Amino acid sequence: MNEKTTMTRALDRALDHEAEKLLACIHCGLCVSACPTYLQLGDENDSPRGRLYLMRAAAEGRLPMTSRALAHHIDLCLGCRACETVCPSGVRYGRLLEAVRADLSRAGTTPGLWSVRFLLNHIFTSPARLRWFFAPARWLRRRAFARRWAEGKFLPARVRLALELLLATMPEEGAPRDERRTIPLVSSGRRARRVAFFAGCVARELFAHTNRATMDVLAAHDCEVEDPSDQVCCGALHAHAGEIETARALARRNIRAFERSAAETIIVNVAGCGAMLKEYSELLADDAEYAERARAFAARVRDVSEYLIEIGLRPGPRPLHLRVTYDAPCHLYHAQRVRTAPLEMIRRLPGVTFVPLTEAEMCCGSAGIYNLRHPELADRLLERKIAHLRRTGADVLLTGNAGCLMHLRRGVRRAGLSMRVLHPVELLALTYA
Amino acid sequence: MMSWIAELEAILGDEDVITDPERLLAYECDGLSIHKHLPSAVIFPESAEEVVRAVKVLARHRIPFLARGAGTGLSGGAVAVQGGVIFELARMNRILEIDYENQLAIVEPGVINLALTRAVADAGYFYAPDPSSQMACTLGGNVAENAGGPHCLKYGMTGHHILGLEVVLPDGTIITLGGHGADAVGYDLLGLFIGSEGTFGIATKITVRLMRQPQAVKTLLADFLSVEDASRAVSAIIAAGILPSALEMMDRATIEAVEASVYAAGLPTDAAAVLIIEVDGLEASVAYDAERIVEICRAHGARQVLVARDEAERTRLWAGRKGAFGALGRISPDLMVQDAVIPRSKLPEVLPEIYRIAARYGLRMANVFHAGDGNLHPNICFDGRNPEEVERVKAACQEIMHLCVRVGGSLTGEHGVGLDKIAYMPLVFTEEDLEAMARVRAVFDPEGRCNPGKVLPVRRCRAF
Numbered sequence: 001m002n003e004k005t006t007m008t009r010a011l012d013r014a015l016d017h018e019a020e021k022l023l024a025c026i027h028c029g030l031c032v033s034a035c036p037t038y039l040q041l042g043d044e045n046d047s048p049r050g051r052l053y054l055m056r057a058a059a060e061g062r063l064p065m066t067s068r069a070l071a072h073h074i075d076l077c078l079g080c081r082a083c084e085t086v087c088p089s090g091v092r093y094g095r096l097l098e099a100v101r102a103d104l105s106r107a108g109t110t111p112g113l114w115s116v117r118f119l120l121n122h123i124f125t126s127p128a129r130l131r132w133f134f135a136p137a138r139w140l141r142r143r144a145f146a147r148r149w150a151e152g153k154f155l156p157a158r159v160r161l162a163l164e165l166l167l168a169t170m171p172e173e174g175a176p177r178d179e180r181r182t183i184p185l186v187s188s189g190r191r192a193r194r195v196a197f198f199a200g201c202v203a204r205e206l207f208a209h210t211n212r213a214t215m216d217v218l219a220a221h222d223c224e225v226e227d228p229s230d231q232v233c234c235g236a237l238h239a240h241a242g243e244i245e246t247a248r249a250l251a252r253r254n255i256r257a258f259e260r261s262a263a264e265t266i267i268v269n270v271a272g273c274g275a276m277l278k279e280y281s282e283l284l285a286d287d288a289e290y291a292e293r294a295r296a297f298a299a300r301v302r303d304v305s306e307y308l309i310e311i312g313l314r315p316g317p318r319p320l321h322l323r324v325t326y327d328a329p330c331h332l333y334h335a336q337r338v339r340t341a342p343l344e345m346i347r348r349l350p351g352v353t354f355v356p357l358t359e360a361e362m363c364c365g366s367a368g369i370y371n372l373r374h375p376e377l378a379d380r381l382l383e384r385k386i387a388h389l390r391r392t393g394a395d396v397l398l399t400g401n402a403g404c405l406m407h408l409r410r411g412v413r414r415a416g417l418s419m420r421v422l423h424p425v426e427l428l429a430l431t432y433a
Numbered sequence: 434m435m436s437w438i439a440e441l442e443a444i445l446g447d448e449d450v451i452t453d454p455e456r457l458l459a460y461e462c463d464g465l466s467i468h469k470h471l472p473s474a475v476i477f478p479e480s481a482e483e484v485v486r487a488v489k490v491l492a493r494h495r496i497p498f499l500a501r502g503a504g505t506g507l508s509g510g511a512v513a514v515q516g517g518v519i520f521e522l523a524r525m526n527r528i529l530e531i532d533y534e535n536q537l538a539i540v541e542p543g544v545i546n547l548a549l550t551r552a553v554a555d556a557g558y559f560y561a562p563d564p565s566s567q568m569a570c571t572l573g574g575n576v577a578e579n580a581g582g583p584h585c586l587k588y589g590m591t592g593h594h595i596l597g598l599e600v601v602l603p604d605g606t607i608i609t610l611g612g613h614g615a616d617a618v619g620y621d622l623l624g625l626f627i628g629s630e631g632t633f634g635i636a637t638k639i640t641v642r643l644m645r646q647p648q649a650v651k652t653l654l655a656d657f658l659s660v661e662d663a664s665r666a667v668s669a670i671i672a673a674g675i676l677p678s679a680l681e682m683m684d685r686a687t688i689e690a691v692e693a694s695v696y697a698a699g700l701p702t703d704a705a706a707v708l709i710i711e712v713d714g715l716e717a718s719v720a721y722d723a724e725r726i727v728e729i730c731r732a733h734g735a736r737q738v739l740v741a742r743d744e745a746e747r748t749r750l751w752a753g754r755k756g757a758f759g760a761l762g763r764i765s766p767d768l769m770v771q772d773a774v775i776p777r778s779k780l781p782e783v784l785p786e787i788y789r790i791a792a793r794y795g796l797r798m799a800n801v802f803h804a805g806d807g808n809l810h811p812n813i814c815f816d817g818r819n820p821e822e823v824e825r826v827k828a829a830c831q832e833i834m835h836l837c838v839r840v841g842g843s844l845t846g847e848h849g850v851g852l853d854k855i856a857y858m859p860l861v862f863t864e865e866d867l868e869a870m871a872r873v874r875a876v877f878d879p880e881g882r883c884n885p886g887k888v889l890p891v892r893r894c895r896a897f
Contacts, residue, residue: 024762024763024766025762026466026759026761026762026766026767026768027462027463027464027465027466028464028505028566028758028759028762029463029464029503029504029505029566029569029570030505030566030568030569030756030759031569032503032504032505032569033503033545033547033548033568033569034568034569038523041524042477042521042523042524042526042543043451043475043477043521043523044459044460044504044521045456045459047459049459049504050459053458053459054455054458054459057458062458063455063458067455068455069453069455069456069458070455073456084695085695086568086695087695087759088691088694088695088696088756088757088758088759088760088762089694089759089760089761089762089763090693090694090695090762090763091762
């Protein structure tokens with residue numbers, strides 16, 4: 001009993017918000033076929049309904065928080081939240097998942113996370129340390145031997161995989177290159193709108209070219225961009241791994257950093273970060289000092305595609321002559337529910353033929369660091385995605401999330417497809433050249 | 434001798450035999466969560482051969498078993514009421530063959546209903562039976578329950594669309610039923626197997642009929658200020674000789690829940706009831722029928738009759754209708770649904786009485802159902818953590834069931850008897866009727882190990 005009261009605090013709190021229909025699951029099962037892990041494994045325990053059943057059992061004391069089944073099946077969840085898109089009852093699965101992961105982390109039952117937890121709590125919390133952590137990675141990815149190592153057999157599989165993913169952060173042929181960590185705050189000279197840019201942590205270190213393209217695009221839309229200096233990692237990786245207190249601490253720092261900016265809108269170009277930023281209001285709902293400030297912050301956040309459509313997209317004149325397909329990042333489609341803006345954006349690019357992708361709204365298997373932790377299952381999902389991609393015959397695959405870009409690029413290269421994988425703003429930026 | 438678990442593990446691999454009670458928990462109930470029973474094991478076969486070998490092991494050890502797909506059933510049919518082994522067939526999800534020339538497809542039992550329609554849509558075909566859970570439920574489960582759905586009003590139940598089955602009997606024999614043309618040669622065992630609720634064996638291969646998509650479809654939304662008016666309109670439409678492809682009713686409580694959900698379809702939340710009416714066929718006949726339906730609805734007090742303007746609007750209306758059961762979860766943590774069928778003409782009399790019963794027991798009720806078929810789905814919203822309320826739910830269900838039988842109705846339209854309606858079987862069948870059914874069952878499953886405790890009530894220490 002004592003164990004239950006101390007261990008299930010976060011989950012209990014989440015369940016207590018029953019007025020908000022947190023546990024409205026009536027077991028109808030419409031979610032199971034939307035769940036990528038259920039479709040692969042066929043085990044009800046690996047479906048949203050099954051996981052909710054385990055959570056409910058833990059909250060009601062039928063299962064101990066130290067249950068291996070609970071830890072295992074919660075750990076196998078991608079956190080893609082496709083179930084929320086189909087749930088008629090409005091179960092807030094993502095919130096419950098974070099709550100139960102926080103409890104499992106406290107109970108010490110989350111498997112194999114020691115090193116990850118160290119990184120999250122001591123490296124990802126500090127931009128300076130992140131810079132030192134990623135400096136060798138930036139050096140390594142430009143080396144020719146890195147590719148040989150990734151393709152060779154002498155490194156352990158897990159290391160090879162990490163190396164492949166790192167190589168997949170390199171900008172595609174023809175896309176603008178940039179290695180600078182400072183955001184190049186270009187301006188068109190006309191300053192019709194002021195926006196603040198959320199640069200991200202991994203994105204700042206490894207996706208400078210994507211951030212650069214975002215700046216070019218915003219400049220072409222007469223935006224004056226700020227890069228608030230005290231911003232930190234959004235905390236999404238932490239929240240998903242059950243390090244909820246670290247996530248909250250990061251959220252408070254970001255709220256303070258962006259409160260100092262007068263810009264009305266906060267632009268983000270990584271779907272995973274955007275979803276987290278928009279949910280700061282929920283993350284800090286019980287924080288008397290920050291609840292209201294978090295709500296105000298969250299209301300300012302826009303994904304870059306969402307923002308461009310909102311203010312009126314103005315693509316450049318250069319025709320691209322490309323067949324383009326789009327894979328929706330889960331945290332854009334399911335979590336932020338930004339569904340039509342990226343498609344609308346693609347449709348209006350000059351010289352682009354859009355080819356729809358079957359199961360575009362299903363997780364590719366990247367899911368934060370899921371592909372490093374569960375490579376086998378992540379690869380099965382990737383193969384399913386690649387099979388659909390192959391049938392599109394597209395020249396370019398667009399997706400607006402750092403993790404998906406790496407994972408899909410790796411998959412496309414391994415499958416030998418001649419398909420470039422780009423962030424939508426990178427393609428848009430090419431129309432101005 | 435090896436234990437049966439070790440034998441199953443030898444066939445399927447350790448990973449694919451679950452016996453850990455913590456992992457069995459998720460399998461203790463299906464879509465009707467009021468019935469909870471823990472299985473002894475869950476196994477994940479991936480081929481008919483594995484099913485056969487596992488069934489033979491269980492036959493040798495005399496262990497009961499049952500098949501389960503997505504677990505969306507609403508009669509407690511996929512619950513191991515006497516323990517035993519659940520065959521989770523979700524991994525047997527391949528479409529083996531699509532034959533447009535002969536308008537059929539051959540599938541494994543774990544194929545999702547909607548996945549089949551999606552697979553043949555571009556070629557201009559569809560699979561007609563469309564249970565509301567079609568985005569998740571499997572064709573194997575559909576066969577077991579002889580599942581219905583909104584469009585069964587015109588197209589018929591699952592049974593009308595199954596051409597053949599490969600079936601594993603409880604002793605491990607594998608047999609083929611049907612599959613030889615329109616008329617059954619010899620006994621119609623195919624017809625017997627469909628709707629047997631998993632008590633005769635496990636289907637491992639299913640041949641289904643594919644239908645050509647109609648040339649034209651029109652979907653109408655009529656709203657009424659009383660359920661009685663809406664009910665009368667239903668009878669009048671059918672009496673006028675029109676056969677809509679679907680004719681559905683949703684009451685205010687349902688509309689409110691749907692409109693608050695991700696499936697919001699723009700339904701009028703101030704209406705007492707809406708009818709969703711669909712007609713399909715040739716362009717000219719659809720236009721003619723739609724016009725007459727509008728007239729009939731107006732004549733019966735419809736405030737407004739709207740016609741869906743495009744495919745997107747049509748899809749939204751249907752998504753709202755099909756998400757309705759789940760959406761009712763917004764009202765309370767648990768839901769009990771009944772499935773009685775009554776003569777259509779009795780709707781105006783029976784519906785208000787059902788609301789009165791719910792009110793008498795102090796229960797919240799929402800009705801969403803296949804009105805054209807007279808197939809009621811009274812949903813009672815409750816909180817399972819309150820045992821006293823659960824008792825009231827059970828009592829109200831019993832009264833509703835008695836009422837429906839009294840007006841000449843039946844226990845189930847499409848969900849099956851399962852575990853949930855066994856107690857009511859004597860209301861509609863004599864002891865001799867039940868005895869005959871029990872004898873048929875014993876032919877397929879003499880030891881009573883195949884989904885035991887379902888369909889037929891147990892009396893005198895034996896399954897009827």
